[in-house]
Amino acid sequence: MDASSAPTVVPGQPASAPVKLRLRDVTKSFDHSVQPVVALQAVSLEVSEGECVVLFGPSGCGKSTVLNLIAGFETATSGEITLDGQPVREPGSDRLMLFQEHALFPWLNVIDNVMYGLRWQRPYRFRLRARRRKAMELLKLVHLEEFAGSAVHELSGGMKQRVALARALAPDPKVLLIDEPFPALDALVRAKLYGELQEILVRTRKTIVAVTHDPREAACLGDRVLVFTGRPGRIKGEIKIGLPRPRDINDSSVGEHARRINAQLESDDEKEPREKA
Ligand code: ADP
Ligand code: MG
DSSP: OOTTTSOOBOOSOOTTOOEEEEEEEEEEEEOSSSSOEEEEEEEEEEEETTOEEEEEOOTTSSHHHHHHHHHTSSOOSEEEEEETTEEOOSOOTTEEEEOSSOOOOTTSBHHHHHHHTTTTOGGGTTOHHHHHHHHHHHHHHTTOGGGTTSBGGGSOHHHHHHHHHHHHHTTOOSEEEEESOOTTSOHHHHHHHHHHHHHHHHHHTOEEEEEESOHHHHHHHOSEEEEEOSSSBOEEEEEEOOOOBSOOTTOHHHHHHHHHHHHHHHOSSOSSOOSOO
């Protein structure tokens, strides 16, 4: 996307935005694995409604584990996770994960993949035409309406991830969880996808927790970036990104914030104290 011609949207939520998601003193250890490991230690964070918080840290610091706990795929060893004040105990369609692998069904075409995400949704359950209409709307959002009838294998890697995004948005989840979604793509495609992803975030006002080990990605996507220590993962700092959206991942102001994020990762102490949670 050409960031210069796109509308400028000021990021960040009004101070009054309610807390959507809260982790309080969450510790996770994997005691039953061959090598027992404490993946996370006393992690506390809050995400406001409509906010995009990025978890940034080295590989193995527990970022995916945080997402798995929020998604309800794993259970915390201690501590509490709440969504709208209610404890998270199991997976639910109010929290959807966009995986590293696009995970589309190769035997379904593009629109059927998106419609699959709507199959149990109340207003769409027995209404094929409404389902199709909604799926087309979502494909338009990710600029793939012309490919509705294409087979998955005919799409490029970036297009597959956009279909996966449309499918994840289909049930209108309250929280979208994004786990390093574009690692395997070349730099140009990735930059374009990040532009589009932000456009979608702004338009759908989803609450998002995203994970990355790339500081530029973190600075490009996040309203706030939480910097994790190495294993066991703890939050060592928070950096607010007050840049207007959509942001170009190659922009120098994004690079400037990426440097701050990296500096926080490499610092021994908590130089930039967390402002929230
Ligand atoms: P990241 O996403 O930051 O790279 P992960 O959350 O995937 O890190 O993993 C954090 C640590 O927890 C790693 O040491 C990993 O091996 C371990 N771990 C993650 N999931 C499991 C599991 N299901 N069983 C055992 N160990 C796990
Ligand atoms: Mg991971």
